[in-house]
Amino acid sequence: MRPNPDQPFLSDIQEIRRRARQHMEKGAVTDGYKANLETVLRVLNEALVTEIVCVLRYKRHQFMARGLNAQSVSDEFAEHAAEEQTHADQIAERITQLGGEPNFSPDGLLTRSHSEYKEGKTLMDMIKEDLVAERIAIESYSEIVRFLGNDDPTSRRLMEEILAKEEEHAEDMVSLLDRVGKQGL
C-alpha cells in the first residue's frame, strides 16, 4: 500500500468498510484480527474455569472460617469470591464477543483449571492455599498476556486488568497470613 499523507496509519478506509460488511455474522472478529482465534478461545476458557474454581474455593473458605479472626478473614474471602466471579463473567463475555462459547460445564472442572481446589483445615491453611492459587493465576495470566501480545489487544487488556487484581489478592493473603500468624487462630 502506498503511503497516503492524509491517512498515514490506516489502511484504505473503503477497504476496511467493505471488509467490515462482508462477514457481519462474525461480530467483533474482523479480517484485521491477528490472533489464532481457536487458541485464544481455548486459553480464555482455561482462564474462565480457573476463575470458577477460585470462586468455589473462596466460598468454601468464607463459610468455613473459624476462630478468633474468623469474621474479618471470612469477609475478605467473601470479597475475593465476588471479584473472582466478576472476572469469570468478564472472560465469558469476551469469549462470546469473539464468537465462542464459554464452558461452564462441571465436567472436568478441576483438570481444566490452572488453580487448585484445596479446602484447608485451619484458617492459616486456607489463607496459604488461597495465596498459592493466586500465585498460580498470576503466573498463568502473565503468560496469557504475553501470548496475546498485539494480536488481540482487547483480550490482552482484559487479562492485564484481571492480572493486576490477582496481584492485589496475593498481597491481601500475605497480609492476612501475617496478621493471623501474629494474633493466632
Ligand SMILES: [Fe+2]
Ligand atoms: Fe480472578
Ligand SMILES: [Fe+2]
Ligand atoms: Fe484472585
